[in-house]
Amino acid sequence: FYIAPAIHGPCLDISYWTSCCWHCSETPVLPAKPIIAAKYPFQVDLEAGKRYAWCACGHSKKQPFCDGSHKTAAPDISPVRFKLDEPKSVWLCGCKHTKSPPYCDGTHKEEFIQKAELPNQP
Numbered sequence: 001f002y003i004a005p006a007i008h009g010p011c012l013d014i015s016y017w018t019s020c021c022w023h024c025s026e027t028p029v030l031p032a033k034p035i036i037a038a039k040y041p042f043q044v045d046l047e048a049g050k051r052y053a054w055c056a057c058g059h060s061k062k063q064p065f066c067d068g069s070h071k072t073a074a075p076d077i078s079p080v081r082f083k084l085d086e087p088k089s090v091w092l093c094g095c096k097h098t099k100s101p102p103y104c105d106g107t108h109k110e111e112f113i114q115k116a117e118l119p120n121q122p
């Protein structure tokens with residue numbers, strides 16, 4: 001397919017991200033990616049009505065919550081802010097690749113997570 005350069009900005013056709021985009025001749029821009037903070041989810045007991053910020057970039061030292069690290073380590077990624085109506089024990093994603101943030105959806109069981117080398121983990 002072809003989308004006129006004037007309306008599409010950075011190329012969205014990922015099949016051409018390895019080289020220069022032939023659609024528009026602009027240098028493709030890759031989306032910001034999180035790093036894997038852990039290969040498992042974090043079980044946490046959350047309070048009702050309290051505001052939480054789940055780390056989406058993976059750089060926080062206070063996993064699974066945001067400590068502001070994204071501002072320098074991953075400025076294009078923002079934490080997911082949420083609040084619960086009732087107190088609950090939940091599993092928050094540690095691999096940062098869940099498709100239903102901030103909750104674990106089982107993605108951490110996939111090979112690309114389990115086989116990944118993490119600098120700060122055994």
Ligand code: FES
Pocket residue numbers: 039040041042092093094095096097098099103104105106107108109
């Ligand atoms: S820890 Fe990320 S999907 Fe389970």
